Amino acid sequence: MFQNFGEMIVLLWRVLRLAPQTWRQRGKVMEQLFEIGNASLLMACILSIFIGGVIALQIGPVLVERGMQSYLGGIVGLSMCKELAPVMMAVLIAGRIGSAMAAEIGSMKVYQEIDALQTMNINPNSYLVLPRLTAISVALPLLVIFSILIGWIGGALVCVYNQHIGISFQAFFSDLSQTVKIKHLLNGLFKGYVFAVIIGVVSCHQGLKTMGGPRGIGRSVTKAVVNSIVLILILDYFLTRLLQYFD
């Protein structure tokens, strides 16, 4: 496990040193961005609207009972911003994109395509890892913003149309706009960015160390997804503690 951590830190360091080459790889970054968007936007939309709705559904009746329904917008707004959108989108991207990254790089490793790159003096970190890490670092924070907005809409719809809650759109968004500040959005964006780096590095690292044919590729994909999600959930706690200092 410690060896894996060490290797991932080395990989991240090597890719960061290649950052000046990002502009040269812009074509591949755009390709990856398109793939990430294509593979996750619809799913992100469905997940976010239902998660926003479920929070409203769970908390709404409790607050109504205590006459505190006017706080519902703020609670849904904050929980989407600070916690649910970044973590949910990160888990989604780990499953859909991290797995694809590990599988693609893993099969390139197994079928000697990476060896071929090296014999042409093409650095696999620059050719394969840098565009993927850049794309995911841009895409995940954007998806987090998207998820927050859709989650709010989901929460609002439930608040308006559920007979046990029944507050207006205006009331919901009025409380939300008073409670949620730019710093809360930045909080979610920062988490999204850190999670993106984790998913990118874990998945590319697993892909690059794939051995042993199709079964090896399968193992790498599973490890990439599981390790990413475990790291995201552990790091989420520490990031939350850290970000509380800026609240």
Place this chain on the structure above:
Amino acid sequence: MSATHPTQRGVRVDIQGLRKSYGGQEVLHGIDLTVQPGEIFALMGPSGSGKSVLLKHVIGLEKPDAGEVSIEGEPIRSQAVRDRYRMAMVFQSGALLNSLTVAENVGLYLVEHRLKPPAEIVRIVREKLDLVGLNGVEAKYPNELSGGMKKRVSIARALVIDPQLILYDEPTSELDPLIAVTIAEEIVKLKRRIGVTSLVVTHDRDLAFGIADRIAIIQDGTILFAGAPADVKRNPDPLIQRFLNAEFKIHIES
């Protein structure tokens, strides 16, 4: 393999005391070999004898446990040496990038190192594909090609580098005899045209004795003998003779 071309001729390859183990099992037991500039050197041996592992060390894909591979006297593991000398490898499987078209695969080196403008790259790609007898396949993907075509695309990709050293890993395996002859002719033509040094790993006896200037026989990670093809044939070592004279003689007792 940079844009700076110090020389057009082939390079000398020295392998000294090369040892490599995997999981505690030594697969190369102190290999010593020299490949002269511009020669076709065939490395023959049965499967699992360490031929491909040796090739990976020569191109710098593997790090030896002991010993050294050097190009013109300079160690291959040094990035400066890899930048200075142009080397290419034709993999047994072709190792074409499946997500790229044939043209993109062949032009990859020039594109990634920004050595030529796009229009020039298109011209060079077409020229190299013509050289290996492939026309009209530029837009195809590797999975649309036959085994022989993949190998020829792989050779075209190697030619784009304008190499001083080409390594071939089983260039005729999985090919029918006609395509195998075409590949063998390409290897010889390349040597004559650009004086490239060629190191061919194979267990195809016809190929080795047909094109090689010198042949080495490797068995269990040890070089049994290296010399001119005629000397290899005359060598009395029973392991060499058994390998060279193996034939299908199947007796089924009724």
